[in-house]
Amino acid sequence: MKHPAGSVWQRPERAARGPAPEYSRARIAAAAVAVADAEGLAAVSMRRVAAEIGAAPASLYRYVTSRDDLIDLMADATSAEFDLSRPATGEWLDDLIRLGHQIRGIHERHRWLADLTPDKVIPGPRTLDVLEYSLSLLADLDAPAQAKMEAIVMLGAVITIFVRNQPAGTDSTQADAQRRAAGAGYLATVLAKGEHRHLAVAVTAMAAAGAASAGQDEAQKRSAAEDRLLRRVLSGLLGQ
Amino acid sequence: MKHPAGSVWQRPERAARGPAPEYSRARIAAAAVAVADAEGLAAVSMRRVAAEIGAAPASLYRYVTSRDDLIDLMADATSAEFDLSRPATGEWLDDLIRLGHQIRGIHERHRWLADLTPDKVIPGPRTLDVLEYSLSLLADLDAPAQAKMEAIVMLGAVITIFVRNQPAGTDSTQADAQRRAAGAGYLATVLAKGEHRHLAVAVTAMAAAGAASAGQDEAQKRSAAEDRLLRRVLSGLLGQ
DNA sequence: ACTCTTTGCGAACACTGTATCCAGTACCGT
DNA sequence: ACGGTACTGGATACAGTGTTCGCAAAGAGT
Incomplete structure (x- = not known):
């Protein structure tokens, strides 16, 4: 098989054998989110995110099988910002x-x-x-x-x-604003x-x-x- | 100025002087829509659409200033499929x-x-x-x-x-279906x-x-x- | 007929996502 | 303790992408 099947979430973050990973999904996701916040989703390229965490572009693929996976990570990272503690009030x-x-x-x-x-x-x-x-x-x-x-x-x-x-x-x-105008x-x-x-x-x-x-x-x-x-x-x- | 300002719709389709254009926005849009219908929006690249109408990639930019413009054309082309003749019924x-x-x-x-x-x-x-x-x-x-x-x-x-x-x-x-699964x-x-x-x-x-x-x-x-x-x-x- | 503008396009640039291969490393089973 | 194994980071490369530039050819207006 080429790729370990399934989504990012089903694959274990850390492998059983081999050296300890130098980075982590969380760190990659955080870097990607930061880039997207500052410069938009289009600026989130594998090379850019890799550079942001000080890694080589190809290294990201040890943590993520595709850019889509990376975006899955980003989206779920924002879901962590919810406060889910407040219970239902009845209304x-x-x-x-x-x-x-x-x-x-x-x-x-x-x-x-x-x-x-x-x-x-x-x-x-x-x-x-x-x-x-x-x-x-x-x-x-x-x-x-x-x-x-x-x-x-x-x-x-x-x-x-x-x-x-x-x-x-x-x-x-800026281009987006221009189009709007x-x-x-x-x-x-x-x-x-x-x-x-x-x-x-x-x-x-x-x-x-x-x-x-x-x-x-x-x-x-x-x-x-x-x-x-x-x-x-x-x-x-x-x-x- | 680099580009004639404004959206596709404000620019005249045909220039006043010079040779007659070989293609047309309508034809380009139709080709692009056909590609998108058959293979999805991602398959709509400038090179692909150009090839579809028998033109060189760079030639498209005589009719459209960017891929976004092309997509504007495509979207509006689908709006032409509406039947707007039926008047309000009162309900x-x-x-x-x-x-x-x-x-x-x-x-x-x-x-x-x-x-x-x-x-x-x-x-x-x-x-x-x-x-x-x-x-x-x-x-x-x-x-x-x-x-x-x-x-x-x-x-x-x-x-x-x-x-x-x-x-x-x-x-x-197929990749999309795989992700869904x-x-x-x-x-x-x-x-x-x-x-x-x-x-x-x-x-x-x-x-x-x-x-x-x-x-x-x-x-x-x-x-x-x-x-x-x-x-x-x-x-x-x-x-x- | 001459001038100008516009067309189509070959080539090139700066990107993109991704596969492949390679050396080094750290764990596992023995 | 020590192979063997399975992993890691990374350099390189490939096939695309949108887009720009410069230039030859060609039609329209004067």
């Missing part, structure tokens, strides 16, 4: 919203998470713990297990949308032609709302609006 | 669901659409037409324009999730350890539902379940 919607706030915080710390395709990442142990915790918040709710799962997936998806539509603190990559420019020229009546009013409405939330405590208003939207979606999915 | 929820069915159909024909990051693609003219049409379906509904926009974005996002969680007809790439394997070993009670019941429930929809007319049931979920989400967002 499942509030609990879910609170969980949403955690997700949002983590997404803001690691904006590259929004670039991941959720179902291409193999969930690691910490991610599965988060999933278990999320479901535990809904344990007392009388709903089919499938609906609960859907609601949790939805929670993540909606928050991803929130984060994406939020102007990045330090604007992602180009898109806005084209939209303006199309709207100026006068067709697209409904789109025009929607765009101006959204622009007004965006300008309103430019202030600092206006960010709270935006957050409140997001909470309201989340409540609607979740209670639409799970509510009676 | 906005039904109209939205019908629109959802169109989205779903297009996503099934072009599974790579699920790999796109929606807000990194600059919407082209056809996509803006679809947006205008979508909003027109909600014209008579008394709701803030922003909420309507959110609902439409949500509609697309939910359907993307549907499509992703659907076993691909001809399974995407690896993930399932790891999940099984974790669940076997006995912790993750809630996750265990959820997973078995989803597996049972998945097995049930293996049959042919059982696919209709799944579709019905999706419609129900969509209705809940949308009426949760826009309903009174």
Whole structure:
């Protein structure tokens, strides 16, 4: 066999025989996360991460069978930032919203998470713990297990949308910002032609709302609006 | 200036002077879409698309300034497949669901659409037409324009999730399927350890539902379940 | 007919992920 | 104690990738 089968998580981190590894998955993942936080997911190349920890590029493949594996490691590393200690309060919607706030915080710390395709990442142990915790918040709710799962997936998806539509603190990559601006420019020229009546009013409405939330405590208003939207979606999915 | 500024859509397709272009954006986009349909988005490289239309790799850059531009072209090309002729019926929820069915159909024909990051693609003219049409379906509904926009974005996002969680007809790439299987394997070993009670019941429930929809007319049931979920989400967002 | 702009393209650059091979090392079973 | 074994880190190489540059040819406008 060429590669030891299965995901990163099934392979033992340390081999039975042979010299002690010089690095570790955790250290590699941390380095990769740091690079992604600072320069975006595209900057996370095997060579870059290897250089960051002082290793040769090919050495990483002793810890990881592919770049996808590395990204699995990164994703699970962020899942470790959840606080899963707070038990269910009995108000499942509030609990879910609170969980949403955690997700949002983590997404803001690691904006590259929004670039991941959720179902291409193999969930690691910490991610599965988060999933278990999320479901535990809904344990007392009388709903089919499938609906609960859907609601949790939805929670993540909606928050991803929130984060994406939020102007990045330090604007992602310069090229990305340029593309965004180009898109806005084209939209303006199309709207100026006068067709697209409904789109025009929607765009101006959204622009007004965006300008309103430019202030600092206006960010709270935006957050409140997001909470309201989340409540609607979740209670639409799970509510009676 | 190095590059003519702005998105693909603002630049004129044909230059005023000089020889007539040998190819066209439409033809390039069509070739790229064909490649993506058959072999996935990763197979869409400049060299590949160029070869497909019988051009040299560097020639594509006369029509497109980057691969991102090419993908903009591809995305907008799929938007042309919408039927925007059917006017609003007065039942906005039904109209939205019908629109959802169109989205779903297009996503099934072009599974790579699920790999796109929606807000990194600059919407082209056809996509803006679809947006205008979508909003027109909600014209008579008394709701803030922003909420309507959110609902439409949500509609697309939910359907993307549907499509992703659907076993691909001809399974995407072989490597992708292998990773999926690896993930399932790891999940099984974790669940076997006995912790993750809630996750265990959820997973078995989803597996049972998945097995049930293996049959042919059982696919209709799944579709019905999706419609129900969509209705809940949308009426949760826009309903009174 | 002449000029200019634009086209198509060969070649090259700076990357990327990854496989292969090799020397050295530390454990295991004897 | 000591092979043999299984591992480690790494140098090198390969097949791709997106993209740029410079240049010959060719069509449109004057």
